[in-house]
Amino acid sequence: MEREGDGEKERKSIAEYRALLDQVNTKVEEKQYSEEVLALTSRLLKKNPEYYTIWNYRRLILLNHFARDVTTTLEHDSTPLTLSKSTNDIIVGDLQFIVPLLIQYPKCYWIWNYRLWLLEEAEKQVDKGTTVRLWKDELALVGKMLDRDERNFHGWGYRRNIVSQLERLAEPEQKTMAEQEFAYTSKMMRAALQNFSALHYRLKLIPKLLDERQADGAARRKMLDEELESMQEALIDPFNQSAWFYHQYLMSTLSEDCPRDAAIVLDLSRDDRIHYYEQEVERIKEMLEDFDDCKWIYEALVQYSIEYHQLTDIKPKNDLQFWLDELQRLDPMRSGRWKDLREALKL
Amino acid sequence: MALVSGPGRGGSGGGHTLPEELHLYIDKHVHYIQTLDTRKDEYEYWLTEHLRLNGLYWGLTALHLLGRPDVLKREEVLDFVFSCMHEDGGFGAAPGHDAHMLYTASAVQILATLDAFGDLETRVCGGRMRIGQFIASLQDRKTGTIHGDKYGEPDTRFIACAFMALSLLCLLPIINVPLSIRYIQSCANPDGGYGSSPGAESHSGQIFACLSALSIANALRTVNTDRLAGWLSERQITSGPGVGGLNGRPEKKEDVCYSWWVLSSLAMLSRRHWVDGEALKRFILSCQDEVNGGISDRPGDMVDVFHTVFGVAGLSLLGYEGLEEVDPVYCMPRSITRRILGK
Ligand SMILES: [Zn+2]
Numbered sequence: 231m232e233r234e235g236d237g238e239k240e241r242k243s244i245a246e247y248r249a250l251l252d253q254v255n256t257k258v259e260e261k262q263y264s265e266e267v268l269a270l271t272s273r274l275l276k277k278n279p280e281y282y283t284i285w286n287y288r289r290l291i292l293l294n295h296f297a298r299d300v301t302t303t304l305e306h307d308s309t310p311l312t313l314s315k316s317t318n319d320i321i322v323g324d325l326q327f328i329v330p331l332l333i334q335y336p337k338c339y340w341i342w343n344y345r346l347w348l349l350e351e352a353e354k355q356v357d358k359g360t361t362v363r364l365w366k367d368e369l370a371l372v373g374k375m376l377d378r379d380e381r382n383f384h385g386w387g388y389r390r391n392i393v394s395q396l397e398r399l400a401e402p403e404q405k406t407m408a409e410q411e412f413a414y415t416s417k418m419m420r421a422a423l424q425n426f427s428a429l430h431y432r433l434k435l436i437p438k439l440l441d442e443r444q445a446d447g448a449a450r451r452k453m454l455d456e457e458l459e460s461m462q463e464a465l466i467d468p469f470n471q472s473a474w475f476y477h478q479y480l481m482s483t484l485s486e487d488c489p490r491d492a493a494i495v496l497d498l499s500r501d502d503r504i505h506y507y508e509q510e511v512e513r514i515k516e517m518l519e520d521f522d523d524c525k526w527i528y529e530a531l532v533q534y535s536i537e538y539h540q541l542t543d544i545k546p547k548n549d550l551q552f553w554l555d556e557l558q559r560l561d562p563m564r565s566g567r568w569k570d571l572r573e574a575l576k577l
Numbered sequence: 578m579a580l581v582s583g584p585g586r587g588g589s590g591g592g593h594t595l596p597e598e599l600h601l602y603i604d605k606h607v608h609y610i611q612t613l614d615t616r617k618d619e620y621e622y623w624l625t626e627h628l629r630l631n632g633l634y635w636g637l638t639a640l641h642l643l644g645r646p647d648v649l650k651r652e653e654v655l656d657f658v659f660s661c662m663h664e665d666g667g668f669g670a671a672p673g674h675d676a677h678m679l680y681t682a683s684a685v686q687i688l689a690t691l692d693a694f695g696d697l698e699t700r701v702c703g704g705r706m707r708i709g710q711f712i713a714s715l716q717d718r719k720t721g722t723i724h725g726d727k728y729g730e731p732d733t734r735f736i737a738c739a740f741m742a743l744s745l746l747c748l749l750p751i752i753n754v755p756l757s758i759r760y761i762q763s764c765a766n767p768d769g770g771y772g773s774s775p776g777a778e779s780h781s782g783q784i785f786a787c788l789s790a791l792s793i794a795n796a797l798r799t800v801n802t803d804r805l806a807g808w809l810s811e812r813q814i815t816s817g818p819g820v821g822g823l824n825g826r827p828e829k830k831e832d833v834c835y836s837w838w839v840l841s842s843l844a845m846l847s848r849r850h851w852v853d854g855e856a857l858k859r860f861i862l863s864c865q866d867e868v869n870g871g872i873s874d875r876p877g878d879m880v881d882v883f884h885t886v887f888g889v890a891g892l893s894l895l896g897y898e899g900l901e902e903v904d905p906v907y908c909m910p911r912s913i914t915r916r917i918l919g920k
Contacts, residue, residue: 424828
């Protein structure tokens with residue numbers, strides 16, 4: 231319950247906060263889009279970055295400035311309701327203001343949103359070289375954010391966004407950033423093998439990367455083999471869920487239904503598919519020698535055997551029965567799922 | 578309804594050991610929600626103003642599910658809801674806050690729950706259509722995606738907000754539904770799940786949003802059901818202190834709100850039995866503050882109304898005795914969605 235001594239402090243915080251809020255509300259209502267009001271919104275947002283309407287006020291102040299900036303340079307008319315700094319300084323200053331907030335509140339949607347909006351608006355105000363430089367700085371910033379929390383999905387989404395902006399702004403003869411981003415996911419994987427966010431991004435990059443390398447059939451197979459190999463290495467710890475899900479991702483590219491823009495090897499024959507399934511199932515079976523208590527192994531065996539069966543019509547009935555029994559034993563909390571599976575397989 | 582957290586903590590965090598046989602402290606939770614708006618002497622009350630209309634929806638829904646629909650005074654609730662409405666038909670979080678999809682959806686859910694669409698027309702001329710047009714204005718007519726407001730980035734969550742609100746208002750056809758469905762499909766991943774935009778990692782909150790939209794549009798056939806339900810069932814923690822609870826993504830911590838999003842998603846796919854319901858019940862019940870009421874994200878943390886409604890809704894979906902049935906698509910009482918949608 232409320233600590234007695236803190237009551238006074240709490241009252242003071244509330245009074246200060248509400249007074250500041252009143253002040254901002256009044257000035258924005260009066261359309262006072264000045265530097266002073268911008269500073270007041272900064273103070274308020276530092277206290278409460280979730281207050282989305284205040285971020286919108288900031289947008290209004292900046293938009294007003296951008297709109298007037300053009301007229302003032304044309305007419306040399308000094309309007310009191312605008313910002314005195316140059317457009318460039320304002321953009322850079324605003325970007326700097328947000329960084330500590332982002333670090334303190336990395337999961338706040340409104341901050342990420344505002345930053346993206348600001349950069350998109352900035353593009354209309356500055357030359358292309360500056361725009362590109364601004365986006366490149368963002369890549370460094372989001373790299374730092376992801377070092378702090380390698381699973382922050384805001385950060386990964388922001389990263390994808392920056393990359394697509396930079397690719398849009400690139401000269402036609404320039405390559406995409408797929409190669410560079412692929413290397414980034416390798417770095418993140420080395421730091422933490424359980425980083426599914428990095429693995430997810432990696433799988434989305436591979437088809438693009440191969441297209442850009444103009445990879446032939448052999449190079450594409452090599453890529454798939456290397457990725458499968460690296461997951462086998464990651465699965466030295468068979469309790470690594472991320473590695474299993476990535477393995478499942480890779481296997482899904484073997485399917486005939488895999489869309490072209492998600493495929494790794496483009497000319498897979500039925501025999502190739504059979505080969506890959508046999509190879510992976512064999513490798514996973516070998517894991518059982520060291521781990522007979524890891525349900526993930528049985529789950530993978532069941533899933534891949536079903537897919538193998540669809541390819542070949544070979545039914546590993548006895549094995550399936552045994553693996554499902556083991557799943558039921560090791561993972562009784564999901565017994566409803568194993569029961570449904572058993573029924574679907576008519577076991 | 579404020580989102581101010583505490584004062585109590587869920588479960589053993591309060592220092593006392595939990596009784597062997599857990600049950601739901603209905604009266605305590607009702608009292609907890611009822612008194613949320615009297616806590617204006619707390620700084621956090623003012624800092625969470627940007628969530629007030631959501632908070633009202635969460636509190637009201639929890640009260641309905643707890644079987645106490647009349648605890649909040651109808652007229653007072655409606656006065657507040659309408660005080661958040663803008664000329665353009667959108668709703669802000671509180672009076673003076675800008676309109677946004679998140680609050681507009683909550684407003685419509687509250688109006689639906691209180692059977693107040695008639696009040697809407699009386700108080701605001703052409704109110705229903707105005708709300709519909711606000712929502713429709715946020716759809717990108719090229720991609721089908723939906724923005725939160727005129728500035729913000731699109732997100733699959735807002736498609737769910739739009740579909741929920743428009744279907745309750747019987748206005749779904751005013752947007753391009755097939756286009757939004759195609760957009761959702763472009764957000765699907767090989768694990769069967771969905772992210773916030775094409776290319777984004779699967780996430781339980783976004784999966785709930787996408788399945789909810791697909792359910793409303795009668796388009797669940799496009800889902801890779803067994804693959805996704807398998808992924809969702811793996812969200813249940815099977816050992817350690819959080820046993821029974823569900824997380825939002827692989828290798829993340831269990832949380833009562835994710836428990837709702839995962840469980841309701843499984844229910845929409847008719848695979849609720851793919852997780853251990855009894856264990857999940859125990860996990861949610863262990864997150865209650867049995868002294869002052871309220872439910873927290875996990876044992877030991879502060880309670881709040883957000884986790885309270887999702888905890889209660891989860892228990893309802895698990896068939897906990899004495900609770901009203903919840904609709905997994907709308908997170909509203911099933912009796913109300915049945916009345917409005919006729920199904
Ligand atoms: Zn939570």
